[in-house]
Amino acid sequence: MLMLAFDTATPAVAVALHDGRAVLAEATTVDARRQGEILAATIASLLARVGLRPADLSVIAVGVGPGPYTSLRAGLATAHALGGALDIGVHGVCTLDVMAREAAPACGRDFLVATDARRREVYWARYGPGGERAEGPGVGPPASLPASLPTAGEGPWLYPDTMGPATGPRYPSAGVLAAMAAEAIGRRVPLLPPNPLYLRRPDARVPGPVKRVTPEPTAAPVAGRE
Amino acid sequence: MSGPLVLGIETSCDETGVGLVRGQDLLADAVASSVAEHARFGGIVPEVASRAHLEAMQPTVQRALDGAGVRLRDVDAIAVTAGPGLAGALQVGVCAAKAYSLALGKPLYAVNHLAAHIAVDQLEHGPLPRPAVALLVSGGHSSLLLVPDLAGEVVPLGQTIDDAAGEAYDKVARLLGLPFPGGPPIDAAAVSGNAAAISFPRGKYRDGSYDFSFSGLKTSVARWIEARQRSGEHVPVADVAASFQEAVVDVLTRKAVDACRDHGVGHLIIGGGVAANSRLRALAAERCAAAGVAVRVPRPGLCTDNGAMVAALGAELLARGMPPSPLTAPADSSLPVTSVLVG
Numbered sequence: 001m002l003m004l005a006f007d008t009a010t011p012a013v014a015v016a017l018h019d020g021r022a023v024l025a026e027a028t029t030v031d032a033r034r035q036g037e038i039l040a041a042t043i044a045s046l047l048a049r050v051g052l053r054p055a056d057l058s059v060i061a062v063g064v065g066p067g068p069y070t071s072l073r074a075g076l077a078t079a080h081a082l083g084g085a086l087d088i089g090v091h092g093v094c095t096l097d098v099m100a101r102e103a104a105p106a107c108g109r110d111f112l113v114a115t116d117a118r119r120r121e122v123y124w125a126r127y128g129p130g131g132e133r134a135e136g137p138g139v140g141p142p143a144s145l146p147a148s149l150p151t152a153g154e155g156p157w158l159y160p161d162t163m164g165p166a167t168g169p170r171y172p173s174a175g176v177l178a179a180m181a182a183e184a185i186g187r188r189v190p191l192l193p194p195n196p197l198y199l200r201r202p203d204a205r206v207p208g209p210v211k212r213v214t215p216e217p218t219a220a221p222v223a224g225r226e
Numbered sequence: 227m228s229g230p231l232v233l234g235i236e237t238s239c240d241e242t243g244v245g246l247v248r249g250q251d252l253l254a255d256a257v258a259s260s261v262a263e264h265a266r267f268g269g270i271v272p273e274v275a276s277r278a279h280l281e282a283m284q285p286t287v288q289r290a291l292d293g294a295g296v297r298l299r300d301v302d303a304i305a306v307t308a309g310p311g312l313a314g315a316l317q318v319g320v321c322a323a324k325a326y327s328l329a330l331g332k333p334l335y336a337v338n339h340l341a342a343h344i345a346v347d348q349l350e351h352g353p354l355p356r357p358a359v360a361l362l363v364s365g366g367h368s369s370l371l372l373v374p375d376l377a378g379e380v381v382p383l384g385q386t387i388d389d390a391a392g393e394a395y396d397k398v399a400r401l402l403g404l405p406f407p408g409g410p411p412i413d414a415a416a417v418s419g420n421a422a423a424i425s426f427p428r429g430k431y432r433d434g435s436y437d438f439s440f441s442g443l444k445t446s447v448a449r450w451i452e453a454r455q456r457s458g459e460h461v462p463v464a465d466v467a468a469s470f471q472e473a474v475v476d477v478l479t480r481k482a483v484d485a486c487r488d489h490g491v492g493h494l495i496i497g498g499g500v501a502a503n504s505r506l507r508a509l510a511a512e513r514c515a516a517a518g519v520a521v522r523v524p525r526p527g528l529c530t531d532n533g534a535m536v537a538a539l540g541a542e543l544l545a546r547g548m549p550p551s552p553l554t555a556p557a558d559s560s561l562p563v564t565s566v567l568v569g
């Protein structure tokens with residue numbers, strides 16, 4: 001098996017190649033605005049580094065968020081097209097679960113994962129001591145979450161006064177994502193479909209009545225007006 | 227038919243377009259539009275468009291391949307709209323195109339949407355005359371361009387300083403209680419109206435520039451309608467539509483013909499969604515004939531945003547030996563028209 005795994009649901013573009021037993025190559029670039037510029041080139045360079053071609057890939061695992069939509073879709077659009085062109089399977093994994101997997105061993109108790117959702121909110125989920133998701137994923141203000149719990153992800157770095165003590169990784173690791181996906185595939189546990197976890201509706205407002213451009217006359221009423 | 231097979235991807239606004247071109251022959255043009263999802267908002271909602279692009283991309287690519295009777299591995303190059311357009315929408319197409327380029331090991335051409343609107347005419351009317359003047363009008367752009375050579379040099383002459391022409395159509399349609407997008411219903415209503423009934427202002431008509439302005443026109447239509455309503459009079463929808471349309475089309479064609487005359491250019495290409503408008507086509511034909519300018523307008527289906535236009539431009543750049551774009555090429559929502567190809 002040759003798995004390509006990547007995640008663009010946070011400011012990090014995380015990419016890894018995995019052979020079913022171990023990570024062959026991995027790269028992470030943190031740049032919140034350039035996921036779409038970095039991702040494909042990183043995949044190409046990792047493949048070159050291990051001397052393999054795109055046609056050698058047998059499966060793709062992609063982080064499905066939650067995360068800021070434009071960067072999240074950079075990963076998913078890439079995954080869909082690669083999967084389609086190479087005719088290989090594409091599986092989704094919740095990005096917060098990937099960080100939880102890495103954070104759990106050091107926590108030993110309940111903890112949170114919280115990432116930047118912009119607009120002064122975070123994407124979050126709550127996990128038990130073993131790293132199993134207990135609640136979420138959700139989106140909301142940091143103050144709505146229990147401040148006493150250790151928190152992985154960028155949340156406590158962005159909101160140090162409101163969020164619990166920072167723990168675990170700040171960004172997801174594509175190597176961990178790949179390991180989780182490979183393990184699930186090996187045990188025939190279903191993964192998620194490769195679709196974004198949108199936790200907010202699009203910003204759109206049905207327009208009200210047409211606004212007048214001429215002021216209402218305040219002088220004597222014009223004859224004939226209704 | 228011979229020549230390289232180019233796959234073109236367009237996601238700059240609300241249409242997910244995938245086209246296949248061999249040489250300059252159109253093989254397939256598949257479009258999935260999210261316009262119905264935007265209608266109740268009276269305009270394009272960027273996030274709604276972006277979500278729709280991600281969902282529609284794979285099925286639309288498959289539809290184009292099936293329509294052309296080719297397989298993805300037969301494709302020789304991938305072209306994609308890099309800008310201008312909605313940032314989130316562009317991103318979906320650009321990332322998909324890069325993934326195809328990487329998976330197939332074929333070159334990527336990240337191109338300019340406006341230049342693609344010009345290039346598409348080659349699929350119908352043969353090689354572009356050099357030089358040409360191009361008038362591009364849609365809901366997102368209103369530009370007048372001097373095109374010495376599409377692959378080498380595009381010079382902006384003028385553009386809208388406020389609303390795009392298509393935007394003005396949308397707003398006036400709303401004032402008249404007509405559906406979004408406003409172009410087709412206004413064009414249809416205008417057929418039975420009197421274009422000389424109301425004299426609406428022609429913004430920047432004789433200011434000597436090639437720039438356009440449609441915001442003042444929209445406001446005077448609103449004023450005119452309100453005055454009628456205030457005095458309890460019936461609003462003659464067909465006459466307002468025809469008179470408004472005449473004001474838009476009068477300015478567009480006048481400036482386009484002026485640009486041809488001033489630059490000694492004998493060919494005008496018209497493109498963009500508004501180029502599907504019947505009155506624009508008729509008046510452009512009339513005025514160009516009088517000025518001795520040959521006018522070319524692609525058929526309506528190729529005027530609106532589509533993937534074939536992107537494939538057509540990609541095929542032209544490939545044929546001219548232009549170096550392809552790197553996998554790091556950015557989607558650029560405000561890509562200038564002088565950048566035909568993102569290097």
Ligand SMILES: [Zn+2]
Pocket residue numbers: 339343364366498499530531
């Ligand atoms: Zn367009």
